[in-house]
Amino acid sequence: MKKKVRILWLGLITCNGNTHSFLNYTHLEQFFNDFEFIYHPIIDSEYSLEDIISQDVACDILLIEGAIADDFIKADVLGIDIIKKYSNIVSKIVTVGTCATFGGIFKESHYENVSGLHFKEEKRTEKYNHLFEKTISISGCPIHPETLVSTLYAIKKGLDLKLDSYLRPKEYFAYTVHNGCTRNEYFEYKVDHHHFGELEGCMFYDHGCQGPLTHGSCNKILWNEINSKTRAGLPCMGCTEPSFPKQNLFSTKKNMGIPEFLPVGVNKRVYLTLAGITKAFKIDRLQKKLFDD
Amino acid sequence: MTDKKQQKKEQIMLASLGLFASKGFYNTTIPDIALSLKMSVGNMYNYFKSKDLLAKEIIKFVSSYFGKKIRAINEENISTKEKTRKIVEIYFQTAIVKPEMLDYFLRIYLSTREVFKDGCEGMICVNDFVTEIMIYFEEGVKCGDLRDQDFFNAFGLFMGYLGGMVFLQGENVLPKKLNEYVDDVSDNIYKALSA
Numbered sequence: 001m002k003k004k005v006r007i008l009w010l011g012l013i014t015c016n017g018n019t020h021s022f023l024n025y026t027h028l029e030q031f032f033n034d035f036e037f038i039y040h041p042i043i044d045s046e047y048s049l050e051d052i053i054s055q056d057v058a059c060d061i062l063l064i065e066g067a068i069a070d071d072f073i074k075a076d077v078l079g080i081d082i083i084k085k086y087s088n089i090v091s092k093i094v095t096v097g098t099c100a101t102f103g104g105i106f107k108e109s110h111y112e113n114v115s116g117l118h119f120k121e122e123k124r125t126e127k128y129n130h131l132f133e134k135t136i137s138i139s140g141c142p143i144h145p146e147t148l149v150s151t152l153y154a155i156k157k158g159l160d161l162k163l164d165s166y167l168r169p170k171e172y173f174a175y176t177v178h179n180g181c182t183r184n185e186y187f188e189y190k191v192d193h194h195h196f197g198e199l200e201g202c203m204f205y206d207h208g209c210q211g212p213l214t215h216g217s218c219n220k221i222l223w224n225e226i227n228s229k230t231r232a233g234l235p236c237m238g239c240t241e242p243s244f245p246k247q248n249l250f251s252t253k254k255n256m257g258i259p260e261f262l263p264v265g266v267n268k269r270v271y272l273t274l275a276g277i278t279k280a281f282k283i284d285r286l287q288k289k290l291f292d293d
Numbered sequence: 294m295t296d297k298k299q300q301k302k303e304q305i306m307l308a309s310l311g312l313f314a315s316k317g318f319y320n321t322t323i324p325d326i327a328l329s330l331k332m333s334v335g336n337m338y339n340y341f342k343s344k345d346l347l348a349k350e351i352i353k354f355v356s357s358y359f360g361k362k363i364r365a366i367n368e369e370n371i372s373t374k375e376k377t378r379k380i381v382e383i384y385f386q387t388a389i390v391k392p393e394m395l396d397y398f399l400r401i402y403l404s405t406r407e408v409f410k411d412g413c414e415g416m417i418c419v420n421d422f423v424t425e426i427m428i429y430f431e432e433g434v435k436c437g438d439l440r441d442q443d444f445f446n447a448f449g450l451f452m453g454y455l456g457g458m459v460f461l462q463g464e465n466v467l468p469k470k471l472n473e474y475v476d477d478v479s480d481n482i483y484k485a486l487s488a
Contacts, residue, residue: 280415
């Protein structure tokens with residue numbers, strides 16, 4: 001029997017959203033031919049959490065879900081002590097989700113020094129510097145299951161993954177969510193006119209869409225192999241970014257009509273110049289419903 | 294385009310601005326412009342294929358002139374109130390020193406829309422200028438000096454006021470010199486726009 005890659009899925013300060021998202025992976029059977037969880041919060045596994053804590057169980061990859069805090073207790077021990085122990089055993093650590101990577105929504109919780117493993121929002125934390133080289137971040141609220149599983153397979157095969165400055169695989173995070181969005185024509189000609197859930201209009205201008213400033217593959221690798229938030233008519237909420245969650249996610253923060261947050265790397269003058277030009281043209285086709293009848 | 298050709302184009306645009314201001318847009322012909330520069334009419338067409346194209350290039354030239362001046366102000370590390378004053382000062386100063394530029398903007402570009410309807414839709418030909426005004430507003434709101442509101446509401450208040458004053462000065466009805474209004478006008482604008 002071939003040797004499976006052994007994974008410890010450790011949940012800390014979390015809503016378990018990434019766990020649920022992982023369950024939507026469409027080829028779980030294949031996955032379990034190649035990987036096994038020594039412990040997982042909701043999937044049957046060989047060891048209990050008590051075993052994990054009391055023994056040194058052989059393991060290849062540590063997955064951390066949820067934000068990390070100095071005083072967070074898990075099964076009567078400090079969560080950071082579990083990380084400390086297993087980070088010495090495994091060859092790779094993967095932070096699963098935005099909370100484990102940047103602190104996410106739980107950085108607002110009452111625990112002490114809440115952050116991701118290496119970042120508190122954009123800021124690098126020093127505490128786990130010695131683990132930096134062996135960490136890969138998969139941000140997202142929740143993570144895209146395909147991104148997590150493909151990264152695990154890349155680790156299994158020993159591939160040299162190119163990572164961005166937040167340790168996210170560029171294969172999935174070098175793109176913006178805008179890339180592949182079916183509403184790009186509406187973006188180009190500055191047509192919002194959107195109603196939530198409808199097919200027409202770009203949601204960047206009024207409805208809070210952060211697709212052009214969010215790194216992720218949501219419109220390149222579709223969710224459940226079917227759709228994405230922006231394709232379905234809901235704005236991208238920037239869930240893979242260190243700043244997630246911002247406030248007022250359904251409206252675009254503007255100053256005198258100019259969006260406060262512009263597409264990644266686009267200079268304000270360039271944006272305004274282009275916007276001024278495209279705004280001058282009214283494309284009738286884009287003002288109408290796609291399906292009139 | 295070579296620097297030399299660009300320089301010649303600018304020379305033609307400046308000469309045209311002078312003639313449009315003194316004789317009027319429709320009363321000025323391409324041969325008039327060529328004559329004022331001691332150029333042949335044929336050579337003129339090497340630079341501008343028609344008077345309409347020349348008219349569009351001139352408005353872009355005027356817009357770029359103001360855009361550069363306002364950009365320099367936007368890039369200064371000063372308060373929005375000071376920026377407001379400097380923009381008003383630049384506008385009035387131009388009306389005094391280069392009256393033909395604002396005359397072109399106010400009397401030809403704004404009122405001869407049939408010439409500009411193809412190729413200068415919306416604000417395309419005045420983009421350099423409008424972009425800098427947008428940045429002035431946006432940064433003013435961001436730092437808390439200006440009130441957030443519809444852009445065109447604020448733009449109309451600012452530019453309508455300045456244009457009106459320059460128009461009145463052109464009609465010789467202002468009791469004082471235009472530059473003596475800089476403080477009061479910028480004060481009024483800032484009060485009307487401030488948070």
